[in-house]
Structure formats: C-alpha cells, structure tokens
Amino acid sequence: MREFLKNLHVVGCVGCWQEGETVHYTLDNLLKYCDEIAILLDKPDEVTEKFIKGYQENYPNIFVEYSTVPPLRDPTHIRRRTKVYASKLGEEKLAIVKKIHEFRPIDILLAVDSDEVFGPDLPDILEKFWKSSYTSINSRPITVYDKVNI
Secondary structure, eight states, X not given: OOOSSTTSOEEEEEEESSOGGXXXXXXXXHHXXXXXXXXXXOSOOHXXXXXXXXXXXXXXXXXXXXXXXXXXXXXXXXXXXXXXXXXXXXXXXXXXXXXXXXXXXXXXXXXXXXXXXXXXXXXXXXXXXHHSSOSOOOOOOEEEOSOTTO
C-alpha cells in the first residue's frame, strides 16, 4: 500500500508485448506507487500473456486490454512496428486510462515503458509536484533494468 499522497488516486499505465516474466519488475514497482494499473497487451507472446493474466487474477486493481493495432507485413520488424504505430498504441493505452478515470477521477498518472521502474525518489518528486502549480511533469525518476542498448 502506498505510504504517500494517500488521499489521491494514482494510476499507472504501461504497454506490454513480449517481455515474458521480466515485466514483473515494472508491475511490482507500479503496484508500490499506484492504486490501479492500466496495461495494454500488444501482440504478446504466450509467456507474457500468461504472466499478465496471472497478475490480473491476483490484483483486482489491474486492468488489461488488447491492442487492435495491426501487425506489419514483415513480422521481424516488431520494434519498427512500435515506432510506426506509437500514436495509435498511445491512444489505446489512454482509452483504458479514461475508463478508469470515468469510474474514479485520476489525480496522478504514471506512464512507463515495460522495461522501466521508478526509483526510490518518486514519492518525494510526486509530493513536490502535487504541492506545486504545475499541471504535468516529465521526469526521469526511472531506472531502465533491461536491454538499455536496444
């Protein structure tokens, strides 16, 4: 359970495709900081899909939907596909977030990639942000834990 900004509704948002079990780093991290998590599954492999479904069964605050973005003609260009359809994938993630927001307004949205985690300074950053006059921040309290050279 989150120990900071307890009166706020904090939601995490992440897109997953073929991370397998390594996505647990991101999900466990978001569970520490968020009341709910929106996950967009984008053409996942069996391992990733099974892993995400396991999280969804164990945590009722995780909401999962599947991407409708079509594959590229050449399936070997999966990373290129992510770039080509970045805006569409972003729209689909936000559609899940909007459903959560309609049920209970979101105060803070934390959007990360599926290979990122927030560092331990996130609570301080969010406390300062919430007390400020800013309406959004683009911060780097993120640690990339996987293949940063890709």
